[in-house]
Structures are given as structure tokens and as C-alpha cells.
Amino acid sequence: xSPARAVLVxxxxxxxxxxxxxxxxxxxxAAYVARPSGILRVLPQTLGSEAVLRGTAITLWGVTxxxxxAVILGTAVGLLMGSLKLVERLLGLYVxxxxxxxxxxxxxxxTIWFGxxxxxxxxxxxxxxxxxxxxxxxxxxxxxxxxxxxxxRSCRARPHHLWFGVTLPSSLPYLLAGVRLxxxxxxxxxxxxxxxxxxxxxxxxxxxxSRTFHxxxxxxxxxxxxxxxxxxxxxxxWLTGRYLRWHRPGEDRR
Amino acid sequence: MxxxxxxxxxxxxxxxxxxxxxxxxxxxxxxxxPAIFSPFSASMExxxxxxxxxxxxxxxxxxxxxxxxxxxxxxxxxxxxGLLLAxxxxxxxxxSDAIxxxxxxxxxxxxxxILSLMGVDFGAKVxxxxxxxxxxxxxxxxxxxxxxxxxxxxVARAFRSSEWAIWRDIMVPGAFPYxxxxxxxxxxxxxxxxxxxEFFLSASGIGQLIMTSARNFDTAGLFATVLIIALLGSALxxxxxxxxxxxxxxxxxxx
Numbered sequence: 001x002s003p004a005r006a007v008l009v010x011x012x013x014x015x016x017x018x019x020x021x022x023x024x025x026x027x028x029x030a031a032y033v034a035r036p037s038g039i040l041r042v043l044p045q046t047l048g049s050e051a052v053l054r055g056t057a058i059t060l061w062g063v064t065x066x067x068x069x070a071v072i073l074g075t076a077v078g079l080l081m082g083s084l085k086l087v088e089r090l091l092g093l094y095v096x097x098x099x100x101x102x103x104x105x106x107x108x109x110x111t112i113w114f115g116x117x118x119x120x121x122x123x124x125x126x127x128x129x130x131x132x133x134x135x136x137x138x139x140x141x142x143x144x145x146x147x148x149x150x151x152x153r154s155c156r157a158r159p160h161h162l163w164f165g166v167t168l169p170s171s172l173p174y175l176l177a178g179v180r181l182x183x184x185x186x187x188x189x190x191x192x193x194x195x196x197x198x199x200x201x202x203x204x205x206x207x208x209x210s211r212t213f214h215x216x217x218x219x220x221x222x223x224x225x226x227x228x229x230x231x232x233x234x235x236x237x238w239l240t241g242r243y244l245r246w247h248r249p250g251e252d253r254r
Numbered sequence: 255m256x257x258x259x260x261x262x263x264x265x266x267x268x269x270x271x272x273x274x275x276x277x278x279x280x281x282x283x284x285x286x287x288p289a290i291f292s293p294f295s296a297s298m299e300x301x302x303x304x305x306x307x308x309x310x311x312x313x314x315x316x317x318x319x320x321x322x323x324x325x326x327x328x329x330x331x332x333x334x335x336g337l338l339l340a341x342x343x344x345x346x347x348x349x350s351d352a353i354x355x356x357x358x359x360x361x362x363x364x365x366x367x368i369l370s371l372m373g374v375d376f377g378a379k380v381x382x383x384x385x386x387x388x389x390x391x392x393x394x395x396x397x398x399x400x401x402x403x404x405x406x407x408x409v410a411r412a413f414r415s416s417e418w419a420i421w422r423d424i425m426v427p428g429a430f431p432y433x434x435x436x437x438x439x440x441x442x443x444x445x446x447x448x449x450x451x452e453f454f455l456s457a458s459g460i461g462q463l464i465m466t467s468a469r470n471f472d473t474a475g476l477f478a479t480v481l482i483i484a485l486l487g488s489a490l491x492x493x494x495x496x497x498x499x500x501x502x503x504x505x506x507x508x509x
Contacts, residue, residue: 100484102449103446107453108468188360195362226356226358
């Protein structure tokens, strides 16, 4: 398929999905239900509205803060786990178990600890994104080629040289793969926390607008969330391809 | 000695790890107010009590019914749909971006819509779990089908293979290992969907146990239930990994 034709096909596909949605909504659903024409009508006004701008800023800032904390902690724990067998065996049980646990199950506990405040959202984001990062970094640290470490040791490298000079750079692609996973989970965590504790943000905006039967406006916020997820995914894929060419795809734990 | 891979050393460190966790949990619980943290011993007592009254069993049964209904519905729809897309390259090219968008979108954000469109009954909750599970399976099945070498189909065609034979011998075996990766992801996401549905639509199952114990400041019950959820998650994830590994071997080395 020529590139021009591929683009045409994609546009046609997108338009037919939207047309189908519009027809179903018109034919079978109540007037307040979101539909493409309605979303398009409210789009400029909603995107420019103060509530959406503020909600977006608050949610993204919360997610970013949480991710920074999770990257620092997760890298430290992951490096320890990947390079020291004892640490791996002592912590592996907990990291694996908590990774597999649906993170929203601890939301009620977090509200007891942090109250109905934005701290609960931050804690949820950290909890949601820490484990994929730690697990991926541990995978990365484990798979450092043994020869690299041997050469470094025979050049009398100190432990911190091994860590920051060999293990960490060599684990970077895994770290990015972990962050990629973590971003999706962090967004889910932030939205769920906003639903649960009713703090201001994009998730709360969706909840509020859909409760007051403004489904079109609410859907604009949902689309924004999807756009962020895709944009960050694309950014990380680009970073990996641009700066970390030695990454072998398919080794990330998605 | 600690670097040794001998079996008993491994199990001894695991046991040490479990024991250490329990001791830390106990000490942390004794030090803190019972309103915010509960020691290991109290949580275990509460766990046994919840098992004996049948609360926990009933909650687990309700949650698992919801989870498997949603996952099953996603399986029987996403797998055939993904394979169909594989044989229709034009349609696949047309909808693949939409699938990617929906795969990446945080599905929890759709819960308020489902709540107001479909209500709070079991069916609505199944739809929530279904939505969480559907797109990982579909996305990975389509990816798998795309990875099938066109030459295989060309050769089959050249030997006058029937459409049925192409499906049986090339499409399904080729796409299946990838679909299993999707199933593993769907298990993880479906669990989140399950708890989210039980929190936000109507309280039931494990989600209800968590909510009520949190509301009553029954931290022992809360910790006990969260522990059970972690175990359930680990067991289901292990199932997903086993499925995936089983069929990755079939897919052959590398990706």
C-alpha cells in the first residue's frame, strides 16, 4: 500500500467508526449521551474552559511528581535487587506480590492514612508506578553482560563505579520500558484516586460532568487522558530509539 | 553461602523474607494506632474469623464470577475479531490506530459513563471488566496476526490450500502466542476493572469487604482483605505467565 493510500484508508476507517457511533447514539441513546457531533460542538469551549485547564494541570502535575518519586525509588530498589541475589530473594516476594495486586484495592487504606486530600492521589500514583519500574530495572541489572563487570573489576573499579558506570547505563532501556508501563498505571491510579476521594483534577472533571449529564464535555476530558497516554508512550519510544539503540525490543514486561 | 543457588538456600531465604515481613508488619502494627495500622497477628485473627463466617468465601466467589464473566466475554469477542482483522488487511489498516488509542486509554475514565448508561447491576459490572480486558487481547492478537509472514499464506495458496486450512494451519497457530500475551495483560487489567466496578458501581465481593472494613476503621479486616487480593492477583498473574510461556515456546526463540 502506498503511503498516501494508507493515510486515506486510516482516515476512512476513523470516519466510519465515528459515523457508526453517531448513528447508534442518535438511534438508541438518550440525548445527553456523548456522540461525535456533540463532542465536536463543545470541544473548543471545553478545551478552553478554566475547569479543564486547571484539572489537566493538577492531574498531570500529580502524575509527574509521583513518577519522579517512583523512578528514584524504583531504580534504587531495582538496582539492589538485580545486582545482589540476597536482596532479590528477600524483596522479590513482596515486589512481585504487590505488582500483581490491583493497585486500587489499597485506595481505602490510603484514604485512612492520607485523608481525602491530593496526597492520596500522589500515594496511589507512586504505588502504581513503583513496582513496574523496580521489576524492570532489576531485570536490566540482572542482564548486564558479565564480561562488562569482569573487565571493570579487573581495572580495579570501585563498587560505585560498577553501579553508576556499568549497571545503571546498561539498565537504562529497561528503566524506560518500566517507565512506559508505569505511566499507564499512574494515569489510571490518578483518575481512580480522584473518583474515590473527590479531589480536583481531570478524573474528577469526568465524574462531575457525567453526573450532571454533560457527557460530551466529560468525553473531551477522557480523550485528553488518552492523548496524554499516547503522547508519553510515543516520547519514550522515541527516546529509546534515539539514545538507547542497544535496546533489544520485546524484553520489556508489558 | 548466600550467593549459592542450592535449593535449600533459596527456600531458606524465601522463608526468611516471609518471616521478616511478618515481624516488621507486627512491630509496625504494635507501634501505630489501631485506627491506621493493624499488626500481623490481629490481621490473621480477623482473616480466620472472616473465613469462618463465610464473608471472605462469599466475597471471593462474587468477585471471581465477575472477573471471569468479563474476561470470558472479552476472550470470545476479541480473539475472533482480531483474527478476522488479520485476514482483512484493508480493514485492519483502517482501524489499527483506533485500536491503539483505545488500548492506551485509561479505561477507568469510562466508568462514570457506564454507571449512568447501564446502572449498577451485575451486567454493568461485567461490561466494566470486559472493557478493561478487551483491548489488550485485541491489540496483541492483531499484532500477532501481522507478524505472520505473508509468504506462508502465499505458499499455502500456491498449493491450493482452502481458506479453512489457512486459518487452521497458519493464522490461528501464528497469532495465538501473541494473543496469550494479550490475555496475560488482560488478566492484570481485568483485576483492576473488577475492583473498580465493585467500588464505583455497586459494592459487592472483595471490593465491598475492603470498603466496609475501611469505613468501620476495621484495619485488621482491611489488611486481611488486601492480603487476600494480593494473593489472588499473584495467582492469576502466575496463571497468565504460565499460559504465555507455554505458547511462547511454541512461537519459537526470540520475538
